[in-house]
Amino acid sequence: MTIKAENTLLSNRWDAARADGMSESDRLVYRSNLLGSDKRVTNYGGGNTSAKITETDPLTGQSCEVLWVKGSGGDLGSIERAGFSTLYMDKLEALKGLYRGAEHEDEMVSYLPHCTFNLNPRAASIDTPLHAYVPRRHVDHVHPDAIIAIAASAGSEAITQEIFGGEIGWLPWKRPGYELGLWLEDFCLRNPEAKGVILESHGLFTWADTALDCYALTIETINRAITWFDARTAGKPAFGGAIHTALAPEARAAVASELMPAIRGMVSGAQHMVGHFDDQPAVLDFVNAADMPALAALGTSCPDHFLRTKICPLVVDFDPAAPDVAALLDGLDASVATYRENYAAYYERCKRDTSPAMRDPNAVVYLVPGVGMITFAKDKATARISGEFYVNAINVMRGASAVSEYRGLPEQEAFDIEYWLLEEAKLQRMPKPKPLAGRVALVTGAAGGIGSATAERFLREGACVVLADIAQDALEETRAALAARHSADVVRAVTLDVTDEAAVDAAFATAAREFGGVDLLVSNAGIASSAPIEDTSLELWNRNMSILSTGYFLVSRAAFKLMKVQSIGGAVVFVASKNGLAASPNASAYCTAKASEIHLARCLALEGAPEGIRVNVVNPDAVLRGSRIWSGEWLDQRASTYKTDKDGLEEMYRQRSLLKRSVLPEDIAEATYFLVSEASAKSTGNIINVDAGNVQSFTR
Template structure:
């Protein structure tokens, strides 16, 4: 935020005891992590830091000056020592003699590896010359909202002078690279007493010869800008005042839950996209404001912002005073198509002969008056970070428009950043997406051994997973473990009884808001009971049918609704049982309910095929390890049925199988992965038995 009155002051977190005894590179790492810990100082992945130190040359043993600088693609808040590039300063200075002018600027990046110190494999970033040619030992380059609000104002040079005097200089917009590095070095030579510089539409550079002093200076300059904005904007309405009133929080989520699967289907043509919803105060003030639409149309200013968000968002036609979600949904296809055409026209106007091919023309950011902001990207973390970046842009627009006139980057300059050949090369170096990247899965019975194993298998392949279970404690423990392993972005949970129609419907709404929709349903919730038919109570019979048949129907019905809205296909996997095909003594309620599951799957496979929704079944048998149904009376009942004690039951199951092998939760997970992935894209209505071999359960 640029309103200093709305937030606490920046905290100097430097601890002399922690820093004591650190080497200069270690102090650089310490400083970087401190700066990146506060998003008011710089956004995720944005900005960079450096230091120049004397080190022994590994070949000659002579002391040489080495630049340590954040490597390409890193994040200062989470960077480790191996995240810094190291380069000989004498070689970086020698590059000036090879520079052939602005039209040949990009070739200078190819020379940077030749300046590598000590065979460091970390690639140097495009900002390396900016750090190299500042004649100070420590340099910070940050992207604080308060500074970018100055930098994105029409009269940013005058504002910089007014706020900072001669302490901080100003340079006009120039695409990051070698030329800008020369400009910055020239500025330092001509202004030896300056403490830093504001780069128009870009960010802040500050420097010092001491690591601690450099850190303190960076905080001081940013806080000074925040204080100035606080005084200038106090009492003034943001963005021209309020045009709309936000809906209540529950209603906002309800609208988002309906919009997000529809949008997701429209933008997932090239790859499955994952969504993120944000209705924070900063977002709501913007989407509800009089000036939202004209400001949004101007586009973002800082390159870091629009590389994540595209240059401008799509404003969704929705009136919170007369909410009509059906009308909004009806108008979305035309709005999305118009955005694509506008983006393609922008590409055609600005492209060069050697520009990379047109990328995904869909919007990343969707602004909904009265509701909030929706973002879509190739994975959940990127969707969330894109939202964070657009909030940065909102803060910049708020500050700049309050004290001056906000300006985005000129269209051609924005294009030259977005379709920069160096940026394209970075994209091409990224690893290939995993098999389930962009896919969203719901796993019922997710806290049990089979459910959690399936969830982990999907997460390993890049999916987002919501786990549903009725056991709150077990669910929390499972989610905690998976989140620790795969990160909190990709794991969600819902306490859900599959027989409760309202709870099932709400779970899908929550999943739509969390991730954007659903691609995979694993219906796995289960119970087991055992009794001779004459001892089978109506309550036992109904309980089995309610959970194992009705429950599977309810979660499948809601999955079909969302999948049809998305119109990008889907996969439903029923975890049934060998007992659905092969009768078992003293288990008529359980076996009948499992047989009902299998036939329901066949029916759904018929109905879903025209929409690309595949429905298949995994039939386990005797999965004792980690399974909750074996922890209660069922274990005693089955042991009694077969005349075994508890310890002998698993061995009995192993010996009765044709392959004489135990069946584990991981084995079921492998089959569930196959049926959810594109490996089985031509299979529906099928059954995979994972039972180590049982002739009675052969499907033919």
């Protein structure tokens, strides 16, 4: 494993024809989106940009200078105009008269709302003074891997001077805030020819008097750093050289699928966590290297990295040359417990009188030699982004350790950022989690009307969903539609024949690898058939039993195995049928198989209760709209049985019901959601009929 010199330079993607017709604020948005679109420049939510723009004061009608700066919590890659705070520059200058010194700098944040221009509701971030006091019209602050590799190196000031001369300066570590804003102003006044500055252990500031010049300078500065590193690291072994060989991709995936549910169960005490697996080349280079344990223990350097990855990762004790997953799982609990103890000791060493209470002591990042990296967080997007930030940290460690000595943040500085009262206040302002936040659902028959409506309902309530169906084209169409509405992070699809034992096990392994496990199973795959008993072939009988009975057994067995590994409970819902309780003419195979489902659910409710796994049943009737079952032979057969036509069948079913109402897929989804939610936490072994009323299917 060596560091290769490659053509990794950033491209200047500024489109003059597009930008020239924009307003100054729109050019700021454009510039920000360009910078945020490349993770080598800055990752999700990281960095900030600004412009000082002449505006008309709505109170006086006079011209005034206004700072437009990325607001708190924004993301450069996706930010729009509404994501920027706007503040009067003269009021920001006036704040200097209120400043009482570094020990009181946090109180300055409370003054920022008083500087708001035009009643803008976007909250200003802690980085606002860093942009306000740089005496240039445009400022970029980003966290490129190549720059942080300089900033996190021993001797970073000398390296900065070697690469950039006096064009880009250097400032020692200082936590972001008002004092650092004054430091930047002082640097600019003392170094009027400087075009930017590298902040030790942090990142890059660049500035210019036009949006284009500022953007071009940022790209050029990063490229100079990349070129310098490429020239000095080509052919050198990375991280001390490899001591492990990565497993084959299929084997890596298999280990992750076994490991992630076990970790998830251990770290989901306070709230359910969602996992993410990454085995890209950069990750494998790191986890297989001789210096990985020592470098990992140093932690990340850039505050944006650290806040999302914690003080340090947990290095899993695994030998890919003798891959004993059972032994790994046996020792995992002790490793996780040790990490918690070490984190609690770190908290006790570093806490201050005003520190918030200790937060979740579990690791975010798990490094597995030969396999890859696993991250866990409160939702999928956060888990994925935490992994992306750790990849940034890996790239930083690669560069810094190759040309110098990598340095993480000092422990107390790291703690003071993690438990910063301003960060705590931001956490307290976060919206309340949705009811199914952190839950992972697997829905069979997901491309049909009931399945897709159920997935939609779960996603709306914050769950991650694995869609499973045998109809590949319809499944992909459903996945794409749900991902467009709820984000690609939270939706996965697996083509699944529920009668195929190996395919069922593979589907749950996919769920484990993609999200960390499964909490909710909706067994909904189905067919329907209609024939008098004398016309019911053995093949038809077996097909009903295979899909509607054996298929439900196979997916339930796989779910139980996974849920027991997690040991955090779960909920299973069978979508059966009114026909499982009430006999229908010319449907003996279907009715018998549905009755089998219901009794299987009763048996599983008994077995699942000691493990906190609830099993319940929803019985629909005559759900015609959006159903693939009702679009084929079954529709013709039932219409024939009741001596009506296709158009009259839904009306016949409506009039047959006690309530005289049609039953829709969304109605079944609502009942299913109730049975997996906390609202039914004390219910198991139950049946909910959603059939608009049918006396023959009353359960009592």
